[in-house]
Each structure stands twice: as C-alpha cells, then as structure tokens.
Amino acid sequence: MGSGASKKDSPPQTSSNPGTARRAQGTSNRGGNFQEVQVQAPGQGRSGNMSSRTPQPSREARSRDEGNRNRYARHATNHSNSLQHGQAAAATSRDGQRRSAPLDDDVQFQTFTHNNGREFICAKRGTKLYYLDDWHSHDWQVFPERWHSEGTFQNLDHSQYIQSHQGQERQASSDNKAEDDREGHLMHPKRGRVETYLMEERHYVHFFFDRSTGKWLRLPIGWELHHSLVKQMVDHVEEALPHWKDRADILALLRACNYNPDECIGTYLLLEGDDWLLPQRTSKDAKLDQNKDQQIDELTQRLKKLEKDLASEKKAREEAERQLSELEEKYSMISADATSAQRQVEAMQSTRPKTARPKTPVAVAAVGATEQDLEQLNSQVKSLHKSHVRLKIDVQRNIGSINAIIAEAMKAASELKSSDVGSRQELEEVRALYQKEALQRRLLYNQFQELRGNIRVFCRPRRDERAKVCISFPSDQDIMVNTQEGNRKTFTFDKVYTTEASQEQIFADTQPIITSCVDGYNVCLLAYGQTGSGKTFTMMGPDSNPGINIRAITELLNVCSQRSETKRYNLKVSMVEIYNEAVQDLLSDDVKTLELSMVGNSVKIPNITEMTVDEVKDIKGIMKLGDSNRKTASTKMNSTSSRSHLVVMITVEGEDKVTGAVSRGVLTLCDLAGSERIGKTEATGQRLVEAAAINKSLSALGQVFSALRESQLHIPYRNSKLTQILRPCLGGDAKACLFVNISPEMSNSPETCNTLEFGSNARQVALGQAKQNIQRKPGGFPPR
Numbered sequence: 001m002g003s004g005a006s007k008k009d010s011p012p013q014t015s016s017n018p019g020t021a022r023r024a025q026g027t028s029n030r031g032g033n034f035q036e037v038q039v040q041a042p043g044q045g046r047s048g049n050m051s052s053r054t055p056q057p058s059r060e061a062r063s064r065d066e067g068n069r070n071r072y073a074r075h076a077t078n079h080s081n082s083l084q085h086g087q088a089a090a091a092t093s094r095d096g097q098r099r100s101a102p103l104d105d106d107v108q109f110q111t112f113t114h115n116n117g118r119e120f121i122c123a124k125r126g127t128k129l130y131y132l133d134d135w136h137s138h139d140w141q142v143f144p145e146r147w148h149s150e151g152t153f154q155n156l157d158h159s160q161y162i163q164s165h166q167g168q169e170r171q172a173s174s175d176n177k178a179e180d181d182r183e184g185h186l187m188h189p190k191r192g193r194v195e196t197y198l199m200e201e202r203h204y205v206h207f208f209f210d211r212s213t214g215k216w217l218r219l220p221i222g223w224e225l226h227h228s229l230v231k232q233m234v235d236h237v238e239e240a241l242p243h244w245k246d247r248a249d250i251l252a253l254l255r256a257c258n259y260n261p262d263e264c265i266g267t268y269l270l271l272e273g274d275d276w277l278l279p280q281r282t283s284k285d286a287k288l289d290q291n292k293d294q295q296i297d298e299l300t301q302r303l304k305k306l307e308k309d310l311a312s313e314k315k316a317r318e319e320a321e322r323q324l325s326e327l328e329e330k331y332s333m334i335s336a337d338a339t340s341a342q343r344q345v346e347a348m349q350s351t352r353p354k355t356a357r358p359k360t361p362v363a364v365a366a367v368g369a370t371e372q373d374l375e376q377l378n379s380q381v382k383s384l385h386k387s388h389v390r391l392k393i394d395v396q397r398n399i400g401s402i403n404a405i406i407a408e409a410m411k412a413a414s415e416l417k418s419s420d421v422g423s424r425q426e427l428e429e430v431r432a433l434y435q436k437e438a439l440q441r442r443l444l445y446n447q448f449q450e451l452r453g454n455i456r457v458f459c460r461p462r463r464d465e466r467a468k469v470c471i472s473f474p475s476d477q478d479i480m481v482n483t484q485e486g487n488r489k490t491f492t493f494d495k496v497y498t499t500e501a502s503q504e505q506i507f508a509d510t511q512p513i514i515t516s517c518v519d520g521y522n523v524c525l526l527a528y529g530q531t532g533s534g535k536t537f538t539m540m541g542p543d544s545n546p547g548i549n550i551r552a553i554t555e556l557l558n559v560c561s562q563r564s565e566t567k568r569y570n571l572k573v574s575m576v577e578i579y580n581e582a583v584q585d586l587l588s589d590d591v592k593t594l595e596l597s598m599v600g601n602s603v604k605i606p607n608i609t610e611m612t613v614d615e616v617k618d619i620k621g622i623m624k625l626g627d628s629n630r631k632t633a634s635t636k637m638n639s640t641s642s643r644s645h646l647v648v649m650i651t652v653e654g655e656d657k658v659t660g661a662v663s664r665g666v667l668t669l670c671d672l673a674g675s676e677r678i679g680k681t682e683a684t685g686q687r688l689v690e691a692a693a694i695n696k697s698l699s700a701l702g703q704v705f706s707a708l709r710e711s712q713l714h715i716p717y718r719n720s721k722l723t724q725i726l727r728p729c730l731g732g733d734a735k736a737c738l739f740v741n742i743s744p745e746m747s748n749s750p751e752t753c754n755t756l757e758f759g760s761n762a763r764q765v766a767l768g769q770a771k772q773n774i775q776r777k778p779g780g781f782p783p784r
C-alpha cells in the first residue's frame with residue numbers, strides 16, 4: 001500500500017465512512033507488496049498453534065472473540081492468498097523468475113488489538129511480524145516496535161474457522177456488491193439513528209480565477225463571505241434568524257441550499273431547537289450558569305432572611321416605641337408631681353419667717369410634704385432621668401440597626417430590579433420567538449404559494465385626501481369596502497397597502513419575484529383597476545418618484561452586474577401597446593403593427609424591436625420613447641387616461657462563464673387599460689369602440705383566470721391579443737403578480753368591489769410551480 005509509508009507507525013483511527021473505505025479499496029495495490037514473507041495456502045500446514053495455550057476467556061469475551069475470529073478468518077483466507085500472489089508477483093518482478101514459496105507452516109496469524117480500540121490482523125514469520133493496515137488492501141506492513149507495548153495479541157486459529165465460514169464469506173461478498181455506499185446514517189443525540197443518502201444534485205459552486213495557475217478554483221468560505229451578493233444573502237438569513245450568529249455556518253447551509261436564502265431559513269427553522277445547529281455549549285457555559293443559579297439562590301435566601309430580620313426589628317421597634325411612650329407618660333406625670341412639690345416647697349419657704357428656719361421635719365410635715373417625701377421624689381426623678389438616658393441610647397442604637405436594615409433592603413431591592421432586567425430579557429426572547437414563528441408561517445405560506453404557483457395579488461388604493469372614503473383596513477391582508485347600499489364586504493389578498501404606501505414599499509415586496517427573472521424564470525406583473533385608480537402611477541410613476549417598471553430594470557441591471565464575475569448577461573427591452581385589439585410596437589420609429597403567432601404554449605412576435613439596456617441611464621430614454629408613442633385619449637373620467645394596454649417586456653439572458661449554460665427569463669410588466677363599465681364613462685364614437693375593445697380583452701383575461709382556476713382542459717387564450725401575449729406568463733411555468741388598484745372614493749365603491757372581486761378570483765388561480773429556463777448549451781433559445 002503506497003499510503004502505508006505516510007501512516008508511519010501510528011495506528012490510523014477507525015473510519016465508518018463508506019466513502020473512505022471505498023477510496024482505500026480503490027487506491028490500494030491489489031497485488032500487494034508483502035515481499036519478505038512466505039506463507040502457506042489456507043488450510044495447509046499448522047494453524048492456530050497458540051490457541052490451545054491461551055487462557056480461557058469469559059463467555060461474553062468468547063463470543064466477541066469468535067465474531068472477530070470469524071471475520072479475521074475470512075480475511076486471513078483472502079489475505080494469505082494475496083500474500084502468496086503479492087509475494088509471487090513481487091518475487092517475479094524482482095528476480096525475473098518466480099521464486100518457489102515454501103508453503104510450509106512458517107506463518108502464524110494473530111490479531112492485534114491496539115489500546116485505541118482498533119484491531120489488526122498480523123502475520124508472523126520467523127521473527128518478523130507484519131500487519132494489515134487497511135482491511136480491504138493486500139498490503140502487509142512491518143509491525144512497528146512500539147506497538148508491542150500499546151496493545152495485545154491473540155493467536156488466530158484460522159483453519160478451524162475457514163471451512164465453516166467460507167459460505168458466509170461468499171454471502172458477505174455478494175451482499176457487498178449490492179450495497180450502495182451513498183446510503184448511510186448518523187446517530188443524532190435526540191432523533192437517534194438518522195438515515196442519510198448522498199444525493200446527486202445540480203448546485204451552483206462559486207469559483208474564482210487564479211491567475212498564477214490559470215485555473216478556476218473553488219472559492220473558500222472565508223473569501224466567499226466577502227462577496228457582495230453572498231454577503232447580502234448571509235445578511236438576509238442573519239436578519240431573519242438573529243440567534244444564528246455564525247456566518248460561515250450560514251453560508252455553508254446556503255451552499256447546501258443552492259444559494260436560496262428562503263430555503264436556508266426554512267431548513268434552519270425546520271430543524272430549530274436542534275442542539276447540533278446551535279453553537280455548542282461549553283462546560284464553561286454550563287459552569288457559569290450553575291454559578292449564576294447558585295448566586296440567585298443565595299441572594300434569595302439572604303433576601304428572605306433580611307425580610308425576616310426587618311419584620312422582627314420592626315416589631316422590636318414598635319415595642320420600644322410603646323415602652324418609650326409609656327415611660328414618657330410616666331415621666332411627665334412624675335415631673336408634674338415634682339413641679340407641684342417644688343412649688344409647695346417654695347410656698348412653704350416663702351411663708352416661713354426667715355430667721356426661724358425649721359430645724360425639725362415637723363414644720364415640713366405641717367404643710368403636707370415631708371423631707372422624706374422630697375428625697376423620695378428626688379430619687380424618682382433621678383431614676384427617671386437615668387431610664388430616659390438609657391431609652392435614648394436604646395433608640396439611637398435601634399435607629400443604627402434600622403438604618404443598616406434599610407440599606408440591606410435597598411440593596412436587595414436593587415438586586416430585584418436587576419432580576420427584573422432579566423425577565424425583560426426573557427420577554428424580549430419571547431418576542432423574538434414570536435417574530436420567528438410569524439416569519440416561519442409567512443415563509444411556509446410563501447413556499448406553499450410558490451409550489452402551487454398561485455398568482456399573488458396585492459391591493460393598492462390610490463391616495464385621496466379629499467373624498468369620502470369607502471375603504472378600511474382590518475389587517476395588512478384584508479380590506480373592507482362600505483358599499484353604497486350600506487353593506488360591508490371584506491376581501492383578502494396577499495398584501496393590502498394603505499393609501500400611504502410608498503413606491504419603495506411596493507417595489508420591495510415584488511423585488512424577489514422580479515429578480516428571479518435573472519435566474520431564468522418568467523415573471524409577470526399586471527396592474528388592473530378602473531381608470532384613475534393608480535395603475536400607471538404604480539407601474540410607471542412620475543419621473544420624480546418612479547414606479548415598478550424603472551425600478552425593476554434598474555434592479556435587474558444591478559443584480560446582473562453583481563454576478564458579472566461568473567455570468568455574462570444581456571438585457572433587452574421591448575414595449576408594445578394593445579389598442580383596439582391591435583399590437584403596436586412602441587419602440588420602432590414608425591409605431592408598426594405587429595402580428596402574433598402562437599406556437600404551442602408560447603407566442604412569437606416577429607420583428608418586434610428589442611433595445612439593449614447596458615446602463616441605468618438607458619432605461620429612462622427607452623421609457624420616454626415608448627410613452628411618447630403611446631396612444632392616450634381623454635375620457636369623461638380622466639383626461640389623461642390611457643385607453644390601451646401597455647406591455648413592457650424585459651428579456652434577461654445569462655451565460656455561465658464556467659459551464660456555458662444559458663438562462664433566459666422574461667419579465668413582463670403590464671399596465672392594463674381602465675376596467676370601468678362602458679355606461680359609466682358615457683363614451684361615444686371612437687371612445688365607445690376603445691371601451692368595447694378594452695372590455696373584451698379584460699373579460700378574456702377574466703375568462704382565462706376562471707378556466708385556469710377550474711383547471712379546464714381548454715384555456716381560452718386566443719380570445720384576445722392581450723391574453724395571447726400574456727399566455728407564456730399564465731401558461732404554467734411563470735411567476736405572476738397582480739396589482740389591483742382601487743379608488744377609495746365612495747362614489748367609486750361599485751367599481752372598487754368589481755376590481756376586488758376580479759383580484760379575489762385571480763388569487764385562486766394556481767399556475768403550478770414556476771420553472772427555470774436553463775439550457776446547457778449557449779444559443780439554445782429560439783428568437784422571440
């Protein structure tokens with residue numbers, strides 16, 4: 001085995017990867033390079049000569065050993081054969097003639113169990129010992145010296161097992177042949193055994209051109225994260241899943257999802273909660289958490305103790321206060337007695353002659369208060385004073401401890417406040433979870449819509465501040481109309497904008513669908529509604545605030561230039577007007593009328609003018625040219641209203657610089673003529689003819705939607721020029737969006753209801769899953 005040299009004497013780790021096994025098999029030297037050992041044929045000579053000497057193992061060990069021996073015996077048979085062949089071949093090549101191998105009993109087979117758990121089959125000849133590195137190879141390696149101390153040997157009695165297991169060997173080899181090594185499994189900690197299959201899929205792979213080697217090389221993840229387009233995708237996923245911080249991980253899943261951010265988010269959400277997807281928690285994290293829990297417990301205990309102390313201190317304080325007030329009362333009584341006694345003494349002294357100072361207490365007794373009484377009173381006053389001082393000290397001491405308690409309580413309160421911050425964080429997490437849930441629901445809904453190929457319908461009311469409005473918005477998917485009869489009707493769409501919605505908002509919601517045109521999808525956007533409801537404002541918009549048309553082409557140019565490293569793009573624009581059932585080329589100098597030819601499911605418009613757009617500045621010129629050629633005429637309702645359908649078609653062809661595959665997507669942007677009833681416009685003459693043509697084509701569009709909705713066999717595309725042109729967009733492999741533009745005025749509520757009903761019907765149309773138009777070889781697409 002050539003690789004044996006690189007493995008040196010360190011035993012390779014066991015690999016369960018079937019691919020690895022297969023590779024090892026594929027690269028091994030079938031003839032073997034065992035050049036030193038002469039071995040006997042299986043079943044010949046002495047065998048298992050040491051088995052009788054080995055101590056008897058336990059029953060469990062015995063059965064394990066038997067299993068091993070069976071395996072080894074099979075391989076020993078094969079390998080002893082191959083030893084012979086290898087040796088013979090080697091001997092032949094070395095000496096030019098085949099050396100006769102002494103097929104005697106000088107080879108002994110043993111199993112060696114390395115301490116790392118791996119087992120090897122070994123062959124001993126004389127003093128030399130060899131081992132088989134790879135189970136499937138026939139390459140014998142010299143047994144490394146140091147392994148002797150790193151494992152144990154067991155002799156192998158192969159002749160004993162060969163006969164009984166030759167049948168098994170044959171069975172095993174026939175089983176192996178049928179085995180598909182793309183099948184596999186992994187052991188998931190929660191899901192248990194997970195079956196896997198290595199699918200073959202066409203995937204985008206980012207390459208870069210390496211000038212030094214002149215080769216295209218795979219872009220490493222680290223580099224790819226700096227690529228602007230990829231960066232955008234990773235940002236998008238990161239924004240949707242704020243918990244997923246590892247950008248390289250995100251990119252790895254994006255690669256696996258063929259650079260589809262939605263699929264990437266969907267996969268993540270599907271497996272969310274899976275520990276393997278989240279950053280692995282380290283033992284350090286666990287310890288930190290444990291410490292935190294401990295701290296919280298300690299704090300809670302302390303808080304409880306403080307509360308208890310506070311309560312008992314409060315009680316003691318109340319008691320002290322009560323005693324104090326009692327003492328104060330007593331003191332005031334006694335001091336009142338003392339004062340009156342003092343007064344009596346003074347009175348007595350003032351009435352007594354100055355010279356005749358009483359020498360005996362009898363004189364004092366005569367006025368009712370003896371000296372003894374006074375002394376008693378004096379001592380009472382003194383003791384009261386003492387208890388007053390003691391009380392004062394007590395109160396001061398208590399106030400000190402109460403202050404300490406208050407400080408502790410304040411500390412505990414601030415800790416509680418910080419734990420409140422924690423619960424606020426929890427609240428934030430719950431909110432994030434809710435947002436994720438909502439995102440998941442929206443994604444699933446979008447995926448469902450995409451799979452069914454539903455026409456997405458967006459409702460946009462025109463801004464009107466003066467008029468009495470008849471609409472209200474219960475949610476961003478519902479709109480309620482108050483009819484003139486006083487009823488209320490609610491309609492549901494994929495999105496309902498308010499009258500305040502900006503052009504940017506409108507474009508942002510359609511942008512992903514529009515840009516999928518660069519990937520080879522056909523995309524169609526229609527604006528339907530009565531005259532003056534804002535269709536042209538939405539699609540074309542004023543110069544200062546452009547609508548979808550100009551923003552879409554600008555965005556397509558941006559996406560193309562972002563991908564210019566790997567793809568070469570060509571963007572062409574054509575513009576037609578359908579006026580009175582005639583298709584007119586708006587980009588030709590003479591506004592020529594065009595013929596349509598239906599070929600199968602597609603429509604061809606021969607001789608249509610296509611203008612290449614290379615830069616953003618080209619767009620406005622083209623739009624202006626088309627607009628100036630557009631027929632507009634006044635009706636009673638709107639003096640500038642267009643009485644024709646305007647269809648702008650943008651073809652984006654991309655050629656992959658590496659594979660040469662060509663993608664082609666067509667973005668069809670259609671500003672339909674006003675849908676109001678003829679009666680309301682009071683049209684006559686030419687205007688009446690125009691209105692009739694408009695009505696005919698719009699009702700043909702409605703019929704196509706109805707037929708598609710009911711999955712009828714015949715879809716009446718041929719009923720009008722409009723439906724013929726739109727056939728590739730409504731025929732099953734395109735993505736379609738319909739804007740229903742409405743007027744908010746009460747006087748227009750019947751038309752508004754009609755428009756919303758048209759939109760509701762269209763929303764039920766399932767076109768089927770959109771398909772990418774990609775051809776392997778360039779030049780594969782027929783001209784339009």
Ligand SMILES: Nc1ncnc2c1ncn2[C@@H]1O[C@H](COP(=O)(O)OP(=O)(O)OP(=O)(O)O)[C@@H](O)[C@H]1O
Nearest residue numbers: 462463531532533534535536537638641642673674
């Ligand atoms: N969302 C809006 N915000 C501000 N102004 C608007 C809005 N929608 C429409 N308008 C204004 O209302 C008027 C009529 O709109 P617009 O011409 O787009 O209607 P329309 O449906 O295309 O009519 P028509 O069928 O006749 O072509 C225009 O002056 C336009 O600027």
